[in-house]
Amino acid sequence: xxxxxxxxxxxxxxxxxxxxxxxxxxxxxxxxxxxxxxxxxxxxxxxxxxxxxxxxxxxxxxxxxxxxxxxxxxxxxxxxxxxxxxxxxxxxxxxxxxxxxxxxxxxxxxxxxxxxxxxxxxxxxxxxxxxxxxxxxxxxxxxxxxxxxxxxxxxxxxxxxxxxxxxxxxxxxxxxxxxxxxxxxxxxxxxxxxxxxxxxxxxxxxxxxxxxxxxxxxxxxx
Numbered sequence: 001x002x003x004x005x006x007x008x009x010x011x012x013x014x015x016x017x018x019x020x021x022x023x024x025x026x027x028x029x030x031x032x033x034x035x036x037x038x039x040x041x042x043x044x045x046x047x048x049x050x051x052x053x054x055x056x057x058x059x060x061x062x063x064x065x066x067x068x069x070x071x072x073x074x075x076x077x078x079x080x081x082x083x084x085x086x087x088x089x090x091x092x093x094x095x096x097x098x099x100x101x102x103x104x105x106x107x108x109x110x111x112x113x114x115x116x117x118x119x120x121x122x123x124x125x126x127x128x129x130x131x132x133x134x135x136x137x138x139x140x141x142x143x144x145x146x147x148x149x150x151x152x153x154x155x156x157x158x159x160x161x162x163x164x165x166x167x168x169x170x171x172x173x174x175x176x177x178x179x180x181x182x183x184x185x186x187x188x189x190x191x192x193x194x195x196x197x198x199x200x201x202x203x204x205x206x207x208x209x210x211x212x213x214x215x216x217x218x219x220x221x222x
Contacts, residue, residue, distance in 0.1 A: 035073050037063040039084050047126040051133040056080070078140040085147045088119050089154055101159065106205050108159035113179060113201050116155075117186050117194055128187060152176050178204040 041062035045054055056077050060070035074080035092115045101108040120127045134141045152175045153163040162168050178201065185200035 034063070034065055034069060035083065037065065038070060038074055038080055039087060042080055042084060043123045043126040046129050047123070051130050052136045078143050081140055082143060082147050085144060085151065088116065089151050091119060092116065092155075093158065096158070105159055105161055106209055109155065109161070109175070110198075110201055110205055112155045112159055113182060114194070114198060116151075116179075117182065117197050120186065121194065131183075131187065148179075149176065152179060174208050178208065 038059060041059050042054075045059060045062055049058075054077065056070060056074070057067055059077070059080065060067050063070065074083055092112065095115060101111055103111075134144065149172065153168075153172055156163040156168070156171055156175060161171060163172050181204050182197055182201045186194065186197045189196040
């Protein structure tokens with residue numbers, strides 16, 4: 001059975017370093033901080049002003065950076081959007097350190113997908129606006145679609161399921177379809193615990209398991 005509720009995410013404080021950072025380390029840390037500020041500014045402005053006509057200059061201003069600093073980190077608005085998507089992957093991977101996956105392959109995929117929706121839920125207004133307006137900027141939409149395929153491949157591999165070869169391609173296509181069905185459910189899900197989204201993901205994963213078992217049985221019989 002897939003999980004029907006999510007566990008509370010634990011956070012642990014990181015110990016402060018006893019030594020001062022070297023100049024190169026300070027520069028890298030500042031770049032990381034500025035990247036996070038740009039991503040936060042992007043989400044805020046999407047929620048309040050929309051995505052389609054948003055400029056990199058406006059995002060940089062909201063983040064408190066000049067254009068040179070912003071461009072050095074994310075040269076285009078599309079690059080910033082991809083950075084946001086990759087940081088979602090990183091957040092999910094980091095969460096595994098204190099909340100590891102459990103159960104069979106279906107359980108693990110269910111958990112990973114729901115962590116993605118938990119992440120979207122934190123900036124719900126921004127992501128709902130992005131879903132509506134992204135098709136109006138085809139280049140950025142195409143780039144994000146390619147990134148989504150990479151993210152779904154990562155979810156398969158993280159769940160211990162190979163995304164390589166022909167079988168991997170079929171699994172990737174299937175997981176993409178499951179995620180998009182879940183995304184459609186999430187858009188309409190007004191429940192506090194995302195119960196409708198969980199139900200849709202659980203149903204779709206169950207269908208995928210039954211299809212896989214059916215083909216495996218036919219192959220064995222042949």
